[in-house]
Amino acid sequence: MPILNKTMFREYDLRGREADDELNDTSMYYIGRGFGTFLRKKNVDTAVVGHDARRTSESFHANAIRGLIESGINVIDIGTITTPMGYWAQYYLKTKGLLTVTASHNPVGWNGVKLGTDYSYTLLTAELQEVYDIIAKEEFATGNGAIRKEEIADAYIKDLLSRANITKKFKILVNTGNGTAGPVYVKALRQTGSEIVEHFTNVDSAYPNYTPNPDGTAMMDDTGKQTVENKCNFGFAFDGDGDRLGLVDEKGNTIWPDRYIILLSRLVLKKHPGAKIIFDVKVSEALPEDIKAHGGIPTMWKTGHSYIKAKLAEEKAAMAGEMSGHIFFVDDFYGFDDGLFAALKMLEYLSTEDKPLSEIIAGTPYYVSTPTIQVKTTDLDKYNVVDALTKEFKDEGYKVIDINGARVYTDNGWGLVRASSNTPTLVLRFESKTEEGLKKVEELFKQKLNKFDVVSKDWDTSGH
Numbered sequence: 363m364p365i366l367n368k369t370m371f372r373e374y375d376l377r378g379r380e381a382d383d384e385l386n387d388t389s390m391y392y393i394g395r396g397f398g399t400f401l402r403k404k405n406v407d408t409a410v411v412g413h414d415a416r417r418t419s420e421s422f423h424a425n426a427i428r429g430l431i432e433s434g435i436n437v438i439d440i441g442t443i444t445t446p447m448g449y450w451a452q453y454y455l456k457t458k459g460l461l462t463v464t465a466s467h468n469p470v471g472w473n474g475v476k477l478g479t480d481y482s483y484t485l486l487t488a489e490l491q492e493v494y495d496i497i498a499k500e501e502f503a504t505g506n507g508a509i510r511k512e513e514i515a516d517a518y519i520k521d522l523l524s525r526a527n528i529t530k531k532f533k534i535l536v537n538t539g540n541g542t543a544g545p546v547y548v549k550a551l552r553q554t555g556s557e558i559v560e561h562f563t564n565v566d567s568a569y570p571n572y573t574p575n576p577d578g579t580a581m582m583d584d585t586g587k588q589t590v591e592n593k594c595n596f597g598f599a600f601d602g603d604g605d606r607l608g609l610v611d612e613k614g615n616t617i618w619p620d621r622y623i624i625l626l627s628r629l630v631l632k633k634h635p636g637a638k639i640i641f642d643v644k645v646s647e648a649l650p651e652d653i654k655a656h657g658g659i660p661t662m663w664k665t666g667h668s669y670i671k672a673k674l675a676e677e678k679a680a681m682a683g684e685m686s687g688h689i690f691f692v693d694d695f696y697g698f699d700d701g702l703f704a705a706l707k708m709l710e711y712l713s714t715e716d717k718p719l720s721e722i723i724a725g726t727p728y729y730v731s732t733p734t735i736q737v738k739t740t741d742l743d744k745y746n747v748v749d750a751l752t753k754e755f756k757d758e759g760y761k762v763i764d765i766n767g768a769r770v771y772t773d774n775g776w777g778l779v780r781a782s783s784n785t786p787t788l789v790l791r792f793e794s795k796t797e798e799g800l801k802k803v804e805e806l807f808k809q810k811l812n813k814f815d816v817v818s819k820d821w822d823t824s825g826h
């Protein structure tokens with residue numbers, strides 16, 4: 363009887379600790395069987411399967427493949443890959459099924475899988491529950507799938523480079539934080555003709571320096587420092603599985619994704635006037651303002667790559683971007699989030715400018731805002747706390763956008779509280795026109811959150 367912890371089946375990914383009662387070789391075999399059965403029900407008979415460079419990933423990958431094959435699924439083994447390389451391989455190998463072993467940027471000790479049943483489509487909550495139910499009831503399909511191996515890295519690089527019009531050369535700091543992206547992304551960026559200064563680009567699954575997460579200050583402050591020391595034009599940081607991009611300017615300042623998305627959306631709107639651009643509930647008001655000013659239609663949606671991909675298709679939007687650094691291009695691309703492609707499009711945009719990045723950014727609308735803040739709680743409590751706060755703010759007469767947590771508008775600016783989809787934490791962010799205003803919004807949220815014993819009093823922006 364396979365025992366699987368139900369909390370691992372999250373909103374749009376499966377994540378768990380490497381442990382006897384969560385993720386291990388046996389549970390990965392059953393996840394392979396459950397997902398293989400689910401694919402058969404969807405009339406999908408082949409899946410590409412790859413893994414990131416975590417300590418347990420290669421062994422988990424082998425066991426997931428065994429489960430898929432015994433469910434009658436044919437497997438194309440693409441080996442060690444970044445998450446976007448898996449999505450890309452679905453198109454390249456004309457295969458609708460996808461299983462990637464990765465915990466993205468979660469800390470050491472975690473692993474997980476991303477599951478796809480169609481091009482640029484990863485499973486949402488109800489479908490993940492269906493996979494869980496198949497496993498819990500052991501209603502497995504049986505069969506004898508075939509397996510073959512494919513090397514995709516060079517074809518992937520060639521395809522991405524052909525889709526970005528880069529006419530200038532730069533000196534670029536590249537930090538992959540010892541994650542999976544290092545070797546392939548450095549190779550691709552060098553082929554643009556720019557000079558690449560490598561930082562922590564060797565793969566080391568112990569993450570000896572910090573968690574490779576461009577949504578946190580630990581990785582971004584270091585990227586800034588290295589960019590200045592090496593006199594680079596700017597710096598790129600990629601997360602552990604390569605689907606997210608971080609950016610710093612030549613002075614070492616972090617340009618949080620909601621500000622560099624302004625530049626990327628201008629690039630897209632030039633080619634597609636009036637296009638829809640999607641972003642998540644965490645972004646600055648500066649982004650919708652700038653999209654409107656450039657003739658686009660701003661659309662706010664839920665945080666999370668699966669939600670955003672589904673919304674992109676529904677709205678026929680040209681691009682989407684999340685505060686966490688997931689950027690999705692439909693224009694010139696396939697509509698999935700790829701940190702390398704976002705970096706190449708940034709080079710395309712910067713090819714059209716003569717000023718240093720800090721000056722370009724200074725010319726965009728500006729608010730005072732915090733980075734993403736993480737506050738520890740539990741997986742059981744996080745949704746209840748957010749529901750209670752949403753109700754309380756509404757009852758007190760605040761304007762609340764509640765498509766994903768609560769984005770609360772006050773006289774001093776807005777504040778956001780939402781439950782993280784992947785970790786037992788609450789995610790907060792605040793923004794105002796002034797520093798004093800920002801303090802007032804933070805104070806309001808602090809007061810309300812302090813009433814919950816299950817919520818930590820410690821607010822953390824490091825990204826660990």
Ligand SMILES: [Zn+2]
Binds near residue numbers: 466601604605
């Ligand atoms: Zn990621």
